[in-house]
Amino acid sequence: MSVLVFLHGMYRDAAPEAEYALEARLADVAAASGVTVYIHRGRAGLCDWDRAYRDWRCWPTRRGQLPVVGEILVELGEALVEVARQTGADTARPVVFGYSNGGFLAAAMASETSMVACGYVIAHAGGTPPMSFGLRPSAPALLIWGAHDPNREQMQALLHRMREGGWAPRHVETGGGHDLTGEDLALALRFALECSAN
Numbered sequence: 001m002s003v004l005v006f007l008h009g010m011y012r013d014a015a016p017e018a019e020y021a022l023e024a025r026l027a028d029v030a031a032a033s034g035v036t037v038y039i040h041r042g043r044a045g046l047c048d049w050d051r052a053y054r055d056w057r058c059w060p061t062r063r064g065q066l067p068v069v070g071e072i073l074v075e076l077g078e079a080l081v082e083v084a085r086q087t088g089a090d091t092a093r094p095v096v097f098g099y100s101n102g103g104f105l106a107a108a109m110a111s112e113t114s115m116v117a118c119g120y121v122i123a124h125a126g127g128t129p130p131m132s133f134g135l136r137p138s139a140p141a142l143l144i145w146g147a148h149d150p151n152r153e154q155m156q157a158l159l160h161r162m163r164e165g166g167w168a169p170r171h172v173e174t175g176g177g178h179d180l181t182g183e184d185l186a187l188a189l190r191f192a193l194e195c196s197a198n
Contacts (some may be wrong), residue, residue, distance in 0.1 A: 002035045002118075002196035004188070005076065007102030007156075009124075009180070013044050014093065033189050036089045040076055055133065056147040057068045059105035061128055069108055093118040095192040099180050100124050100151075107142070107158055110139065111144055111165070119195040121188045123169075124178050126154025133165025140198075141169035144184050144193045146176035180181055 007025060023039050030037045046060050048066065049051035060068040080091035096117050098106025103125020106178075110120045111131040115141040119140035141162065143156035152173075162169050174183055 001087070002192050003080070003089050003091050003095045004030060004035050004037050004192050005080070005096050006037055006039045007059060007096065007098040007105050008039065008042065008057070009102055010047055010053065010056045012056050014055065015050075016057075020084075022180060029182075029185055030189055030192075033193060035189055035192050036083065036087055038079065038083050038091075038094070040072070040079065045145055047101070049099065059101050061101060061104040061108070063128065066108075069113060070104075073109070073113060092116070095119050095121065095188075095195050097121040097188050097192070098123070098125060100178065104128060105127070108164075110141065111136070117193065120157075121191055122158065122182060123148050123188070124151050124155070126151050127158040127161060131158075131161050131165075133167050135164050135165075138165070138167040139171040140191075140195050141167060142187065143169050143171040144174065144187055145171075146174050146178060148175075148177040150178055162190075165172070172194030 027037045042057040042059045045056050047056050047058035084091040093116055096106050103122040106120050106122050107127040111113050111133045121142045121143040137192055143155055143159055145152050157170050
């Protein structure tokens with residue numbers, strides 16, 4: 001059974017309803033495809049570039065926050081052991097799916113860490129330079145952005161950086177904006193199934 005680790009976009013900890021609805025939709029579509037979804041949670045206080053986001057759940061995305069990435073990888077490894085115990089799924093090489101703020105973390109995980117993943121889906125995000133894609137083995141990757149996405153140029157720059165580092169990511173530009181759509185979810189799940197089959 002394929003395992004998909006979902007790294008959510010930033011959301012207000014006190015008002016998580018829309019985020020939870022999106023995650024439930026992802027889990028339902030994934031289950032129908034035979035994919036197990038594990039949703040890891042960001043931390044409040046990491047979106048420290050604006051006081052308005054201090055109580056939002058976010059991921060470390062700046063160079064100075066790399067030690068927190070290490071802490072999150074330890075937490076994630078422990079959580080995946082439990083997912084394997086509960087479901088019997090093979091969690092040794094999950095597909096990492098990061099959306100928006102979570103996509104920045106997924107890009108950092110792909111370029112800056114020793115995490116072993118089947119592949120990466122990075123949607124509506126970008127990358128925090130400098131990124132060292134050429135310093136570690138490449139993995140399959142899918143980049144998704146919308147034609148009207150405010151992160152479109154950052155995603156195109158990430159595609160360029162990955163190619164420079166010897167990676168060969170697929171990419172899809174949809175007709176949408178920044179929101180994670182049903183089309184995006186279908187693309188991510190198809191990628192996860194293909195990745196796990198190889």
